[in-house]
Amino acid sequence: MSRQVLILLGAPGAGKGTQAVRLAESLSLPHVSTGDLFRENLSKGTPLGDKAKGYMDAGDLVPDELVIDMLFDRVGREDCAGGYLLDGFPRTVAQAEALGARLDAQDEVQVIDIEVPDSAIVERITGRLSCGGCGAVFHRSFNPPATEGTCDRCGGGLSQRADDSAEVVEKRLAAYHEQTAPVAGWYRERVGICAVDGTQSPDEVFGACRACAQEVAS
Numbered sequence: 001m002s003r004q005v006l007i008l009l010g011a012p013g014a015g016k017g018t019q020a021v022r023l024a025e026s027l028s029l030p031h032v033s034t035g036d037l038f039r040e041n042l043s044k045g046t047p048l049g050d051k052a053k054g055y056m057d058a059g060d061l062v063p064d065e066l067v068i069d070m071l072f073d074r075v076g077r078e079d080c081a082g083g084y085l086l087d088g089f090p091r092t093v094a095q096a097e098a099l100g101a102r103l104d105a106q107d108e109v110q111v112i113d114i115e116v117p118d119s120a121i122v123e124r125i126t127g128r129l130s131c132g133g134c135g136a137v138f139h140r141s142f143n144p145p146a147t148e149g150t151c152d153r154c155g156g157g158l159s160q161r162a163d164d165s166a167e168v169v170e171k172r173l174a175a176y177h178e179q180t181a182p183v184a185g186w187y188r189e190r191v192g193i194c195a196v197d198g199t200q201s202p203d204e205v206f207g208a209c210r211a212c213a214q215e216v217a218s
């Protein structure tokens with residue numbers, strides 16, 4: 001059976017999380033976010049969470065071997081047997097290579113790159129509010145929830161992520177340019193990528209992403 005593996009690339013704050021939630025629903029694919037998996041480990045106080053914490057707080061990438069093991073464990077579960085949507089992975093060329101080695105030739109890999117200039121990123125990230133319940137993402141000015149502090153989707157509490165502070169954003173952007181931007185080139189040469197203008201409204205970005213993500217007949 002061929003699996004649909006949809007990969008969302010983009011700088012932190014480009015809108016990957018927001019679009020991933022909607023795309024996963026629309027395509028009936030499980031949403032696999034390595035950032036969410038790390039935060040889950042952090043909140044449960046697991047050994048993996050302890051190892052990742054220092055890197056995340058500093059705005060650095062967690063070392064490849066920790067991320068890859070965690071990701072493979074997640075996508076090896078039953079709900080991912082028919083395909084999955086990756087949000088925040090791969091973030092290095094080594095991660096892209098490890099994923100490539102794990103996939104089968106008949107798997108349908110689709111890559112969407114949500115492009116937003118750096119000048120817009122800082123404002124986006126520092127105003128961001130995330131739901132502790134379902135992972136939905138809002139923005140104080142651009143996409144406020146109907147009720148302050150409450151998630152429109154699941155009613156969970158909204159808060160700012162520790163690493164969404166102004167100090168940490170610059171570091172995360174630097175990590176993106178050095179380590180993650182080359183991943184888009186890597187995929188461009190191998191499977192092609194669909195570039196989406198992430199400065200449009202969330203609905204327009206969703207429409208463009210949805211058009212890129214063709215459903216795959218199994």
Ligand code: AMP
Pocket residue numbers: 012034035036038055056057059060061062063067087088089090091092095163172
């Ligand atoms: P995110 O929620 O995707 O912005 O991820 C939050 C943080 O988790 C990142 O700043 C990294 O420290 C860590 N992280 C998430 N995904 C990865 C990955 N694929 N590779 C390395 N670090 C990651």
